[in-house]
Amino acid sequence: MSPKQMLVLIAQNEIKDDIVDTLIELDFLSGFSLGTICGFSREHSHFNIKEQVEGYREFCKFEIMHPNEQQEALLAAITLVCKHNPCRYWIMPITHTGTLC
Known part of the structure; x- marks a missing residue:
């Protein structure tokens, strides 16, 4: 099994769709x-009025486990979708995975 990582x-x-x-x-x-997550930022100028009052903006959060070599x-596939709506991401190594029964 090839090493995996989490985007x-x-x-x-x-x-999202x-x-x-x-x-x-x-x-x-x-x-x-x-x-769904609530994103907080010091850059309130990007928030609409409702978000400024609430103090956060709602975002969707994807967790995508994938082979390192992919x-x-x-990233190339997702970049095409995020071209006009920038998305933040990070990648972490996965040291263990399995199923608990």
């Missing part, structure tokens, strides 16, 4: 996780 991607909700469609098409992925292909 965490923070994206605007407006492009496009990212999902992109990830589903990648045959080297067995799946991914998606959730990193460039994964």
